[in-house]
Amino acid sequence: MFLQVRELVSGYDRSTVLNGVDLELAAGATLGLLGRNGVGKSTLIMTLMGLVPVTSGSIRVEGTELAGRRPDVVAKAGVALVPQGRRVWASLTVDEHLALASRGRRGGAWTVDGVFDLLPRLAERRRQYAGQLSGGEQQMLAVARAVLTNPRLVLLDEPSDGLAPAIVDQVAGMITTMRAAGVAVLLVEQDLHLAFAVSDEIAVMEKGRIVHRVPTAEFRRDPGTAQRLLGVA
Amino acid sequence: MSAVLEAGLVSVLNGFAIGFLLFILAIGLSLVFGMMDVLNLAHGALFLGGAYLGTAFVGARPSWGAFLAALAVAAVAGLAAGGALSLMTEPLRKRSHLDQALLTLGVALVVAELLTIVFGDDPLTIAAPPGLNGSIGILGITYPAYRLALIGVGAVLALVVYLVVDRTRVGALIRATVADREMVATLGVDNRLVKAAVFAVGSLLATTAGVLGGPVYGARPGLDAAVLILALVVVVIGGLGSARGALVGALIIGQVDTLGRALLPDLASFILFGALALVLVLRPQGLFGGAHGTVPAR
Numbered sequence: 001m002f003l004q005v006r007e008l009v010s011g012y013d014r015s016t017v018l019n020g021v022d023l024e025l026a027a028g029a030t031l032g033l034l035g036r037n038g039v040g041k042s043t044l045i046m047t048l049m050g051l052v053p054v055t056s057g058s059i060r061v062e063g064t065e066l067a068g069r070r071p072d073v074v075a076k077a078g079v080a081l082v083p084q085g086r087r088v089w090a091s092l093t094v095d096e097h098l099a100l101a102s103r104g105r106r107g108g109a110w111t112v113d114g115v116f117d118l119l120p121r122l123a124e125r126r127r128q129y130a131g132q133l134s135g136g137e138q139q140m141l142a143v144a145r146a147v148l149t150n151p152r153l154v155l156l157d158e159p160s161d162g163l164a165p166a167i168v169d170q171v172a173g174m175i176t177t178m179r180a181a182g183v184a185v186l187l188v189e190q191d192l193h194l195a196f197a198v199s200d201e202i203a204v205m206e207k208g209r210i211v212h213r214v215p216t217a218e219f220r221r222d223p224g225t226a227q228r229l230l231g232v233a
Numbered sequence: 234m235s236a237v238l239e240a241g242l243v244s245v246l247n248g249f250a251i252g253f254l255l256f257i258l259a260i261g262l263s264l265v266f267g268m269m270d271v272l273n274l275a276h277g278a279l280f281l282g283g284a285y286l287g288t289a290f291v292g293a294r295p296s297w298g299a300f301l302a303a304l305a306v307a308a309v310a311g312l313a314a315g316g317a318l319s320l321m322t323e324p325l326r327k328r329s330h331l332d333q334a335l336l337t338l339g340v341a342l343v344v345a346e347l348l349t350i351v352f353g354d355d356p357l358t359i360a361a362p363p364g365l366n367g368s369i370g371i372l373g374i375t376y377p378a379y380r381l382a383l384i385g386v387g388a389v390l391a392l393v394v395y396l397v398v399d400r401t402r403v404g405a406l407i408r409a410t411v412a413d414r415e416m417v418a419t420l421g422v423d424n425r426l427v428k429a430a431v432f433a434v435g436s437l438l439a440t441t442a443g444v445l446g447g448p449v450y451g452a453r454p455g456l457d458a459a460v461l462i463l464a465l466v467v468v469v470i471g472g473l474g475s476a477r478g479a480l481v482g483a484l485i486i487g488q489v490d491t492l493g494r495a496l497l498p499d500l501a502s503f504i505l506f507g508a509l510a511l512v513l514v515l516r517p518q519g520l521f522g523g524a525h526g527t528v529p530a531r
Contacts, residue, residue, distance in 0.1 A: 075421035089412040192473035
């Protein structure tokens with residue numbers, strides 16, 4: 001297994017959010033992670049990236065233990081993040097974002113030119129500051145920043161949040177392209193349409209644990225379970 | 234030309250001299266605070282340390298060799314001091330601003346006391362290098378040649394620092410770290426290295442500013458606190474972590490401070506803090522402080 005998470009417990013200050021997450025992800029597989037608000041989906045993403053301290057448990061990427069390591073160490077192990085709210089740097093241009101992300105990584109499959117080919121809208125805006133971009137463009141930039149580190153695992157936290165359907169389709173296209181390139185993807189999403197469109201499997205979190213995991217097609221054939229776990233039809 | 238105009242022109246020139254010097258001093262303070270939330274109250278002591286190095290090397294004998302040697306030694310000492318301060322504040326990374334400020338204030342007090350023990354209580358002077366120790370005529374007034382050179386050197390240095398921060402790859406890394414350091418870390422960059430580098434270069438700028446300012450402001454106990462307060466006012470007015478803000482803030486404060494001293498000597502510090510209060514009321518984030526950070530999701 002490319003990613004192996006065992007008994008992961010983490011949280012903020014005195015409140016525990018993750019209560020023993022077990023998760024496996026094969027190289028090149030895409031897992032859609034669903035769940036109601038506040039069940040710990042974002043905390044799981046941030047903990048995997050090293051941005052929330054681990055209380056106990058194990059996070060292995062290709063056998064290397066990463067629990068409790070700094071985010072830059074996690075990044076160097078091949079993990080990249082597209083965070084909730086995009087978090088692009090307002091005072092940097094598009095070009096500067098991509099230069100920082102691809103810094104010192106020659107020979108990787110993803111290049112700045114390659115990303116501009118996939119996202120022509122960003123190429124048109126390359127000299128603009130991120131603060132002047134539309135929400136959709138900022139999301140494209142956040143995705144581009146992550147893939148330019150040439151990761152083998154990308155963590156995406158609600159990339160469709162607040163975007164128009166046409167832009168969500170572009171995000172789906174980027175995820176599919178990453179998957180085709182052998183990148184493992186962990187996608188936290190509220191937009192079921194997007195999650196179903198790109199994921200091989202669907203997992204559901206409840207109270208800080210992963211409680212259900214099935215292939216996407218099976219999940220879609222079982223509306224009763226979806227209703228019970230997510231409160232949606 | 235009337236006496237009032239002449240006095241005004243002298244004041245404006247003095248304002249530029251101190252303004253550019255303040256920018257060189259304030260940029261390190263602003264970037265380290267904006268980037269890592271470390272308020273380095275030892276920054277003024279670094280300036281004074283540079284000034285005393287100037288007196289030790291140059292003293293009252295004008296000499297280019299000694300002056301340049303003082304600059305070189307001050308630069309190296311500044312780099313080392315900045316690296317040391319960066320290491321010292323690292324264990325307090327997860328504590329509050331106040332804890333970090335307390336540590337650097339302690340360092341500032343110790344350094345100031347050591348400087349007094351070594352160099353004494355009396356104000357010391359640094360001779361301007363040969364050729365710059367007289368006065369020259371400019372725009373109908375006579376003005377000290379060294380101050381004019383200081384304005385020139387300060388302007389060039391300020392421009393270089395500003396362009397590095399605003400236009401280069403390294404500058405982009407610094408601005409990104411100021412805006413959202415966690416996202417920088419997710420690209421595989423160790424935040425501590427960026428902090429140490431900025432801390433070291435910022436401290437180098439502070440100590441060299443002390444040498445450069447030496448022939449004008451000398452070296453004396455208390456100068457460290459005086460320049461630290463001016464630099465802090467610049468950082469607050471300009472906005473944390475903004476190079477443009479520090480430049481504009483420093484030039485404004487340079488003018489406000491010298492004009493205040495020239496026109497209303499008794500009220501000079503009130504005018505200075507009046508300007509600070511005015512900015513805080515109108516733009517609490519500082520003149521250029523709103524332009525960074527990550528973009529709130531729309």
